[in-house]
Each structure stands twice: as C-alpha cells, then as structure tokens.
Amino acid sequence: MFLAIAPTSHQRSQGEQVTGYGLKAPRSSRSPFSAYLGDPRITEGLDPAALDEELTERGTQILLGLLDWALAAATHQPPEHGPWHQVTPIDATDKFPDLLPDARWAARLLLADGPVPLQLRVHQHGDAGFGYSVRPGPEGVPPHIHHATLAMRHSSAPSLTAAMALAEHAGGEVAAGARHARSSDRRLLIPRPVPRDAEPHLAGLIAAAAPRDAVLDLYQVANSLRSLAHYWSTSSWDSPAQGHWQGEYGDEPGTLSARIGDDYVLAATRIGEAANTAPLNFPAYRRHLAAHQIAVDPFAETYLVAADALPGPAPLAARHQAGIAALQGCDSRALRRTDPRPGPPGEDITEIIRLFPAELDRLGAFFEHWSRQRETSEER
Template identity: 35%
Template sequence: MPDTLTPYTPRQQWGLRTTDTVLDPVALRQMATGESEETARAELTDAQHLISTPTPGQARGEARVFQALITAYGRHRPILTGGPFGIRSLTPRTDELVVRIAPSQVDRWIDALAYRQGGTGVAGLRWAGRRDGIILTLPGTKMLLAEISESDWRAALGRRTADQSSLMPHWIPQLPGEAEHTATEDVELAGACDHLCATLRRIRLVDALTRGSGHVHLFTTRHHGDLHLIEACEATPTVLPLWTSRSLPLALWPAGSIPAPGPSDPRTAVLDLLTEIEPAHAPSSAADHRAARALCHLAGLSTAPVLVQAAEHVLDVATHVLADPAHASVYASGGWAGSCRTYPEGTVHGTDPCLPPGAEKVTNLPEDALQRLGRHFSSRSSDTPRTDLVNAGQEELVHLLDWALAAATRPTSRRDWNPHGADGTLQHRQQLPDREGTLTLTASTTGVYRVSLEALGLSDLADEDDTVEWEREAAPSQSAAVLLAEHAAIEAAVCLPFQREHRKQRLLLPSTVSAAAEPTIRSVIAGADHALGFFTLASVLGPLHDRVGPTQGATDGHWRTDPHSDTPRDHPATLTALISDWFELPSPHHGETANTAAVDSPAYLRHLAAHRAALDPFVTRYLAAADSLAGARTFEERHVAGFAALRTTDLSALACTEVHPVREGLLRLIKSMPQDPAQLNAWYERHLDRA
C-alpha cells in the first residue's frame, strides 16, 4: 500500500430535504421529469419523495404503455420527436401520470398504443376527453395526455385509415382477446415492471446521454428467464438503471416492492456463493463469524480480526438495506454486481463510482474504529495522517458493502459453472438464442474473468478469431469474478448489433437499409451513431498536407489491394479512406459498390447508413469534390478541388440538410478556409475558440 492513502469520503446519501444548494430538490426533479420550475415546486409541496411512487396497478399500466412506446419508437433522435418518445415533460403522481407530448407525436402515440389482434399495442386501453387533456385508462391506471384538446385528438384518430387499428373511447367494452393479452403481458413484464415504470417516470434522465450520438435507444431482452431493460443511448448496451449508471443521488432512485420470497439474507448469500464457487475457501462449520469471513474472502481481504469485525457490521447494514423498499432497485437489472464492475469513467455514464445504499450508515462509526480499520491498509500507519486513515477505513467498509449486496442480489436463475483446465478456472458456455455462436464466461482462481461471444461465423472477424470479447477484468476473488461475469453476460448476449470490427470499424451486423428509399445526407446523419463534422475534419487537414503523398480518386477505389504485396489486405487509397481510417469511420471493402462511389452518391450513403455513421454536409461536399479527380493526385490538388466546391456552394442551404442547427461560427470557419494547404494549420488554430 502507498504511504499516502487515497481519500474516499462517501458522498452523503442525499434525501429530499437536503440543504445543499447544489442538490436543490426542484432542480433534481426537473432533471428527471422535464417539468417547469413552477410545476416541480408545486408538486414537491408536502411530498414525501422526489418522484412519487405509483400504486401497483398504476405501475403495471405504465409499464405496459412504456413497453409499447419502446417497441414503436425504437432507436430515435429526440431532437426530431420533441423529446424522448415524444415526451416534452411529465408529472408523476401516486395514482396518475401526467404526460406532455409534442403535438407532432400525437399520431405516433396513437399508432404505438392502439391494440392489434397480433398482440402489439396496449390491450384494454381506453380514452376520454377532459378539460385538461385526454385521459388514457387501464384497470388501476390513469395517464393524462395534457394540453391536447379533444378536437385535436379526434382529428388525429380520423387520420387513421380503415385498415389501421385505433384507440377506443371509454364506453367501448372490452373486446375478445384483450383480457387474455393483458394477462399474458402482465406475466411477461412482471420481473421488469417496476424498472420500466420508474424509467418512464424519470425519462428525461436520458437527455444527458443523447448529447453524443443524439439517440434514445431502450429495449427489453430476456436472459436466463428474466426480463431486463437495456439502455443503449450511447451505442453501448448497459443493463444498469439510469440512476445507477449515472451515479445519481438516492433521492432520484425509485422505491418498489421487494422481490418474492422476501428480502435476501446477505449472510446466507455470501456463504452459499463461496460454498458453490470456492468450496476450499468456505469457512468450516466450526468457525466463528462464518459469514463475515466469507465476505472478507469474496472482497479479496484477509480474515484479520479487525476486518472480520468490520464485515459483521457491514452485513448488519446490508440486511437493513435489502429489507427496505426504498432500496428495492438493488435487486433489479441483474443485481448490485453491475455497480461493482469496472468502468473507464467510474460507472457507465458517470464520473464517480455509484455508492451503494447504506454507504452513509455503514461508515457512521467512531473515528478511532475507522482509524483502526484504515491502519490495516497502510504500510506506514504511524506516518499517515489521521484523516487519511479514516478515509481508508470508510473506503473498505463501502467496498465490503458493495460485495455483500452483490452476493445477496445475485439472480436466482443460476448458471452451471464447470471446471475448465487444471488450474481451477471455471467456465460457463451457452448457445446464443437467435443466431450462430456461443456465449462463454470464464473465471480464474486469481479473479480474472472474461465474457466473450465465440464461433460467430462472421467474415469481418476473421482476424479476431471469430470472437467478440465483451469484457475482461479482474475481481478480488474467483467468487466475485463469477458475480461480475454473470452480470456482464446479460449485456454480452445483446451486444452484437453494436459491435464493430477493429480494422475498419464496420458493424458486425450492419443495419438494414431499404432498397426502395433513396438515402439522403440528412437521413444518414439522423440514423448515425457518429457523424464526422467539418470542424473535426479541419483539425487534420494541416497535418495531412504534411504527411500524405499522392492519393487516388474515388472511381479508382477508396480501398485497394497491393498486387506486389504478399498479404491480400486492402489499404486506404483515397483522401476519404485516409480520413475515415484516421477518425475510425466505417470503410467499404475492396469489391463493394461503395468502394468506387463518391461519398455523396446513393451507394456510399447506403454504406454509411448500414454502418450507422455519417459525414456532415460540408465534409461530404469537400470530400466528394476532392476525390472526384481520377488517378494519382497530390493533397494540394485534392484540397483545391474541395475548397472550390465549398466556395461555390450556398452554405446556408447546405446547412439545412443537417439534423442539428449549424452555428454561424462554423460557417465562418468554412468561408475563411484558405486555398493554400500550407496555411491550413494556422487557419484552424485561429478559429479554435470561435467555431
């Protein structure tokens, strides 16, 4: 251990009545609901929770509506729909959910919710006009679509054709099949009902995740019999709830019901886990503090008396947390093991690790007790400041609490772990349910675990052993590795549509692009995970001038093979290919139609759309002109062609093909671009602070 310990003071588990101005309850609620300050403040008057907890019937109905919206909207850009799923804001109440949707989305909501005999939509849903909007009802559920007049609603219903299903008014009795479909859907959503409802009531939490790719993407999946809600707004699927993936205050976490058969016992859970995975390390029946010793091993700690005593305290706190409905979400989404996994930024979307519920309570010990615990982890405790010892003690208590909760919330649908090799490594393998391939989990005795998809039969993975490695990390013990691998497997099972091969950044499973619809620059940008903007392109034009020799034109092939090379690999040959390679944009293969097409052609746009990438209109115009020159040309020649194309283009009209508003600073940058490539570096640096 280092002489100076890293301070780790657990953040206070903020309640509703916090005095911290940074965590103003009104602002926190607005972040989740999108309400106006006036509405949020009024709703919080005498409120017990930041976001009201719905009745069970209300939660079931909201979950069914949200599932229908998820199915209908799919992956979408909220900038084009007026908000996520068309929702501008909402007001959650115990027995009602008030939703304000964009006027342009009324028809789409009707289409999403209308029940069809095939099983889509929401069976039993009825509507009625009210002075304050349209009320949608299900047994035990009320959802008010505020600020929609009955005349506008009827007009939207009237726009539906005779062969389209529609929402029915409140006086229409239940139709044949609706009751059966409702019962089936309630069973289907049972395990994820609270999570779906809680996410809908906090839907504007996704806003922070759409600033990159600009998409909202939620979907459900079933893994080992359990239904999970997956969030993939940043093109990486995670099963963690929004409130934990973003490390949000406990005040924003939903309360709920403890799953049957009741609260988990962390003492039993850690002993059972160790007995199953590492029986040689399980405490003997004659040992004292068996569960505390098991927890210490799980967390990678010794069984020194001070640590065993700390583990006993942690198990007491974990018992209270697991029995508290306010913290019921620790059971959801594959359990608390998800928050114990290692993420580059601390958590999936946050910058700090998400502290477990009970962190404040578990660290609420006398200072001398915390110092004794911290002293155990300091190699020179006599020279370590008391504050650092206290912080180290708190850190270890939170560490133990994480693993106690992870073990106690392990899903009941267990995997079969079998010995793999003579070194004690355990392995679990299962066939992927909907395609060729195997999901493989391994956990070594040193705590290293690996989750991968193998034998996928994908040609783009020929150089990667036909394998996608979803996660390889180290855990404090083999038992801990099993917990983390099992949780990561939920995401790995659905990760293929998001995975790209490493050489050309092509999607392993390209999106389907309609042959009937002609792609446009705008439509390709709207569907892209990543779009290369002109300001980003400008940052490399100067360096390219200094480094790049002659390149070919688009008709000669963006990627070409070298007939004199011993390897059949193709290589970038055009300016477009070099820039795509530089910025990790998907490139066509040698022999594909897009490989000899201009970047503004339908063939190349289809290629980009299939791999969910895009070039902004200005980049497209520049590269299309630059690579229009056939044969080997210098960078200077190609730059002059691109420069001329932008100079003779109506930039304001071109900006209209963008999805997002184009800033005036960017247009000024483009207009001032020099024709002389030698001036590109100075030009870009001049505009760094003004674009």
C-alpha cells in the same frame, strides 16, 4: 440470491455496531469503516456518512461479483460437454500484450439478427493463472479487425472451469447490449436494416447519428488534413472506383475519404460491398452509413466527394484543391439548412469556407485559428 450476516451475541454485548458484509466497528461518531482504514489522516475532513456510503457501495459491488461467479460456476457445463474447444494461440492477450498464452480455449456465441458472432476466449499464462475475454469474430470480420478490436469484457479467474464460467456469463452480458456494440472499424455488430433501394437523405442520417456524436464534420476534416499535410504531404490517393478500402485484407485506406474517416467516426466499408466503390453522396454509400448509424455533414461531404472525384492516383495537394474549389463554389447557406443540428455558437461557416486555404502548408495555422475561435466561443 441473498446473503445475510447477523451479529453474534458476543458482538452485541460488547456494544459493537455490525455493518454490511460482516464488518464491525466500535460505536462512535466516526464512520463505522474508519477503523479499517489505518492512518486516521486518510479520512480527515471527509464526511463520515459519505465515506460510509462509498465503502458500502464498493462492498456491494464486490459481493455482487462473488454472487455472479457463484451463479456462473453453478450453471457451467464442463468443457467436455459444453461449447469450448482448445485452439492454437496466434495472438497475445490484453493482460499480456507481448506474450502468447501457453494455452487457449474458445467458444462461439451467435448474436440474434447479427452476422458477426462473439468469440469467448480463455487463456493460460503459466503460473499467472487463467484469464478470459469476449470479442467479435473471427467469423464475419477481417482477421485484422478481430485481433485489433479491444475485448468487450476481460478479467482473470482462479481456474480453467471458473474462467469458462465467467466468460460465458460475460458473453451473455455483451450479447444483451450487442445492438450498440462496434468493432474496431466502427461497424455495428448488428447493422440496422436498410432497404436495398433506399435513398437516405443527409438530414435523416445526421439526426440518427448526432446523439452518439457520430457525424463527420468539416472541422474534423480540417484537423485530419492538417496532420496529412504535415506527415503525408506527398501521398497520393485513389478514387472510389478503386475502393475506399483496399489491400489483401481490406485494411489499407485507398481514398482520401477513407483515410480521413478512419481518423474519426466513419465505419469502414469492406471489399465486395457496393459502398466500397461508391462516392459518399451515392445511395449505396449512404445506405452503408444508415446501417451503421453514422453520418457525414453537408460541408464535409461536399469537400470529400469533390476531392475523391479526381481519377486516381492523385496527389493530396490536387485532391485538396478540388475539395476547396467545390466548397467555395457551393451555396453554404443552403447546405447549412440540410443539417438539422444548430451550428456552433458564434461560428460563421460562410466566412470559414472563404478563409479555408487551398495550400497545404497553410492548413496548420488555419486550423489553429479555428480551434482558438471555438474555445473562445465556448468560454463565453
């Protein structure tokens, strides 16, 4: 669809230059948009051509948004004939995080090859009008994940019909990129297929996850431990046999691995899955990582497997000492060779492991020193 706006004969006779989208300005050396910016100091020192290009681009995006709305409205089915149904609001919206909407409508959009559908929502807040959002679930995800996951698209609309039309249009856009979309617990909405008897290796997992910075490493483990030592030094953690994730809704980290992984990149396991009761180096857990394209580097895995191995519940201090003992007893050079990525420049992992303190109260100073060391290396 194209929209053409032609200059009138009156505009041409007055020597006016007609710019994109019907805007007009006197012919001069100034940007054709400068007459619409009010105070000339706003454009002082700016290249007129660059200003013209930037505002033209903004106008293009506005026009495309209007065309999207027109197309969606033209093809939208009325609520009584479409997939929408009215539901009772039980949580707030992105625009009004402290208020329940006055009314809500929902529709379900299935994803090809995915166990988790998308939910399209339209809500009304009194005189504030209508809004819409797209998020995963509620089928296929725990309730707390459905509500905690930020809307993948959300905006407002002038009417109920327009909001439904725009929600359907936005849902189609989200569905088109759903293979790369994740819920708030970092699980892919469409997990990658992994054979049931597969035994993924660290190198392959890291190679698949590294382009998205989705590899949990020892540096991140140390940072999380520093925080735990400061705020949760007396906490106790279970072994994987009791479940990485626990509680009535599966929203409570039960192991040290789950707690540290939740701080960074690990996709949560769910109650009933084989991975939820498997150590991190077992095939069942690695298949879970492969399905969600996430990895744990060899040093982080060595530490966490040993720390989790103590029968639970066991205090943080005991689990940390077990993890450090395993790290300092391993062949660090052999472990490094299992990671296909180059190590951080100027960093000696063997020396870092040697200096890694077994005492919780020394973790803060150790991590600060490691962090400064990395910053110095990056500045060179």
